Amino acid sequence: MNEQQIFDAVQNIFRDNFDDDSLVLTRETTADDIEDWDSLEQINLLTAMEKQFGVKFKLDDVRGLANVGDIVDLILRLRG
Secondary structure, eight states, X not given: OOHHHHHHHHHHHHHHHHTOTTOOOOTTOOGXXXXXXOHHHHHHHHHHHHHHXXXXXXXXXXXXXXXXXXXXXXXXXXXX
């Protein structure tokens, strides 16, 4: 998968988790931009991404994530 395919899949995960098919992400989207994106939802999102992409996030990996772009970059790195 290339970066755009991962980004599109991440956007679909966000749409499913927030039950909002009109949700449009950018690499700069943060939790402050999505009303219901709280710490519990962060866990749900990361769990769905682990399943989707066949990766396992470590606490150190996710601690510094600031936005959607960071998430996509992390997935790219973990998938090698």
